[in-house]
Amino acid sequence: xxxxxxxxxxxxxxxxxxxxxxxxxxxxxxxxxxxxxxxxxxxxxxxxxxxxxxxxxxxxxxxxxxxxxxxxxxxxxxxxxxxxxxxxxxxxxxxxxxxxxxxxxxxxxxxxxxxxxxxxxxxxxxxxxxxxxxxxxxxxxxxxxxxxxxxxxxxxxxxxxxxxxxxxxxxxxxxxxxxxxxxxxxxxxxxxxxxxxxxxxxxxxxxxxxxxxxxxxxxxxxxxxxxxxxxxxxxxxxxxxxxxxxxxxxxxxxxxxxxxxxxxxxxxxxxxxxxxxxxxxxxxxxxxxxxxxxxxxxxxxxxxxxxxxxxxxxxxxxxxxxxxxxxxxxxxxxxxxxxxxxxxxxxxxxxxxxxxxxxxxxxxxxxxxxxxxxxxxxxxxxxxxxxxxxxxxxxxxxxxxxxxxxxxxxxxxxxxxxxxxxxxxxxxxxxxxxxxxxxxxxxxxxxxxxx
Numbered sequence: 001x002x003x004x005x006x007x008x009x010x011x012x013x014x015x016x017x018x019x020x021x022x023x024x025x026x027x028x029x030x031x032x033x034x035x036x037x038x039x040x041x042x043x044x045x046x047x048x049x050x051x052x053x054x055x056x057x058x059x060x061x062x063x064x065x066x067x068x069x070x071x072x073x074x075x076x077x078x079x080x081x082x083x084x085x086x087x088x089x090x091x092x093x094x095x096x097x098x099x100x101x102x103x104x105x106x107x108x109x110x111x112x113x114x115x116x117x118x119x120x121x122x123x124x125x126x127x128x129x130x131x132x133x134x135x136x137x138x139x140x141x142x143x144x145x146x147x148x149x150x151x152x153x154x155x156x157x158x159x160x161x162x163x164x165x166x167x168x169x170x171x172x173x174x175x176x177x178x179x180x181x182x183x184x185x186x187x188x189x190x191x192x193x194x195x196x197x198x199x200x201x202x203x204x205x206x207x208x209x210x211x212x213x214x215x216x217x218x219x220x221x222x223x224x225x226x227x228x229x230x231x232x233x234x235x236x237x238x239x240x241x242x243x244x245x246x247x248x249x250x251x252x253x254x255x256x257x258x259x260x261x262x263x264x265x266x267x268x269x270x271x272x273x274x275x276x277x278x279x280x281x282x283x284x285x286x287x288x289x290x291x292x293x294x295x296x297x298x299x300x301x302x303x304x305x306x307x308x309x310x311x312x313x314x315x316x317x318x319x320x321x322x323x324x325x326x327x328x329x330x331x332x333x334x335x336x337x338x339x340x341x342x343x344x345x346x347x348x349x350x351x352x353x354x355x356x357x358x359x360x361x362x363x364x365x366x367x368x369x370x371x372x373x374x375x376x377x378x379x380x381x382x383x384x385x386x387x388x389x390x391x392x393x394x395x396x397x398x399x400x401x402x403x404x405x406x407x408x409x410x411x412x413x414x415x416x417x418x419x420x421x422x423x424x425x426x427x428x429x430x431x432x433x434x435x436x437x438x439x440x441x442x443x444x445x446x447x448x449x450x451x
Contacts, residue, residue, distance in 0.1 A: 015058075016040040027058040034058055057102070096120055099145065100127025112138055114145035116152075121145060129156060150418060154287050154301045156180055166190060166379065171282040175379050179290040186288075186296060189376045192281055194317045201317045201369065209234030211401040212266045219275035222246035223257050228402035236261060236401045247274050251283075252307030253394065253410050260396045277309045278396045278408045284310055286421075288382050294440050296382040297420050304415040310391055313380040313407035315373030323370045334374040334381060336407055371407065380409060385450060386422030388443035390415050393423060427451040 012021040012033035017040050021033040025041055034041040041058065096105050099119040105111045110123040112135075121127045123135055129146055130138060134157070146156040155161060155178045162185055165174035170192040179185070196202050209228055212235075218224075224243040225236035246260045247253055251274060253260075263275045271280065284300050291297045304310070313336055323335050373381040383391070390413055396406040409423055422441065427450045429436075437450040 014040050025056050027056065029057050032058060098122045098127055099147075100124075110139075112143055114148055115142060116144050116148035119145055119147075150301075154178065154285075155289075166288055167192065167282075171379075172280065173283055173285065175282065175286050175288060177288040181290040181292055184290065186382075188373075188381070190378065191314050191376050192378060193312070194314050194371055195376055196317050198316065198318050198322060200319050200322060204319070204369070205317075205404075208404055209401045210266070211236065211261060211264055211397060211399060213263070214266065215268045217263055217267050217269035217273060217275070218261060219263060219269065219273055220245050222260050222262065222275050225259070225261050227259060227397065227405075234401055236397075245275070247277055248307075249274060250305070251277050251309065252305055253277075253309070254307060256392060256394060256410075258395070259405070260394065262396055262398045264398050278312055278406050279398045282311050282379065284308060286311065286379055288379060291384070291420070294384055296384075297422075298379060298383045299418050299420050300415065301417060303417050304411050306411050306413045308411040308415075310409040310411060310421060311378055311380045311383070313371060313373065313378065313393075313409065315371040315377040315381070316375075317404075318370055318372050320368035320370050323372060334377070335370050335372055337368065337370045338404065338407070369404065380407075383409065384420065384422050384441070385425040385427075385439070386441040386443055387424065387439060387446045388441075389422040389424045390419065391421055391423040425450065 012024070013019065014021050014024065014035045015032050017035060019035065021035050024033045024035045026033050041056075097103065098105055098111070098121055100121045103122070105120045105122065112121045112123050112128060113119070114121070123139065125131065125135070128135065128138075144152075149156050149158070153161070154176060157180065160178050160180040161176055162179050163177040165171075166177045166186075167175050167190050170190060177186070196205050221243060223246050224238060226239050228234050228236050242257065245254070246257065246262075262277065262279050263269050263273050264279065267273070269276070284304060285302045287299055287301055289297055289299060298311075300310075315334065315336070320337065371377075390411065391409045392412045394408045394410050396408045397404075398406055409421075415421070429447055429449050429451060435451070439446055439448060439450050
């Protein structure tokens with residue numbers, strides 16, 4: 001532990017970081033103020049903020065006495081918040097305190113001990129996240145806490161794994177599917193790239209101009225072009241306002257752009273080219289998991305850097321008019337428009353937001369397209385909405401020079417391991433007459449409703 005800093009009458013200094021506390025928590029035992037961060041108060045950020053108005057005890061005054069809190073079935077399992085600091089583990093082993101509730105172990109209350117990290121837990125659902133049946137089974141020994149289990153298997157218990165790879169081998173890396181909540185299993189067809197099956201969309205694809213770079217690598221000029229126009233002869237249009245590469249040497253997007261062109265089969269470079277990111281598929285260690293009350297979600301089992309490519313939104317390619325007709329018979333919340341235009345009064349469509357270099361309205365010769373992931377799609381169909389997301393949508397052209405781009409999701413900031421991945425669906429509140437849908441993202445700045 002770091003030394004305590006002296007406190008003055010006018011300034012509260014955190015004993016851990018030795019900085020002035022701007023927002024923090026006060027220990028009920030020693031009355032010291034600590035910054036409300038994981039590093040300083042030894043609790044997760046959410047727990048620290050929740051303790052700001054309650055009784056709280058710092059680790060300097062640990063362990064606290066008292067009865068463990070009552071079980072609360074509404075709380076998520078401990079695997080939802082993976083431990084980040086090794087010193088917390090060492091301290092809890094030393095004082096023999098429960099890693100679930102921060103109270104001292106011992107007495108009449110039974111306890112469990114993880115065979116991997118040696119941390120102790122009160123044998124209750126609140127402290128371990130285990131059901132009564134699993135608690136009884138764990139009492140026989142050989143039990144691993146949720147943190148150690150998640151680090152090794154990506155889940156709190158190995159029997160929660162439903163599929164080793166939801167992509168069926170289509171992606172470069174396996175994407176496990178985990179359900180630690182109920183027995184539901186998703187029913188859909190995985191496709192790594194958009195599926196052209198509809199006769200009308202297939203007819204349109206035949207007329208799309210290809211992005212032909214005539215044997216040269218465009219890594220240094222990925223941001224230098226706009227999509228082809230009707231007068232450019234099918235070639236991308238050189239822009240004067242933006243130029244340069246899109247990705248750094250680690251394959252991370254350096255800046256969000258209106259449009260990006262990646263190298264394709266017409267280029268002389270190989271798969272190691274830094275301008276081949278979205279076209280190579282999912283490389284991040286993603287995992288599909290069942291959330292509590294919000295359906296399926298996606299997370300990464302490792303930390304991700306800002307700008308990292310996450311996944312591509314795929315499904316069946318449809319003409320917008322065909323999607324409108326199909327939407328009357330099933331849920332259209334999986335539709336994602338490619339053209340970014342506002343269609344009529346209904347905006348309950350997922351949309352990209354790339355710059356169009358021509359203002360002509362869509363018509364029979366230039367129909368709008370959308371991707372339908374209702375029955376066919378990639379891991380992106382499981383990514384939930386959030387009003388304060390950690391991902392964003394980027395338009396990336398690979399095969400074609402106009403109209404059809406990849407819908408790519410990138411990390412908007414550094415993302416912690418096991419943090420749920422989310423992006424803003426872009427629905428407009430009040431846009432669907434007579435209908436509304438409450439938002440459950442839980443963000444501090446939540447708009448309250450999806451639409």
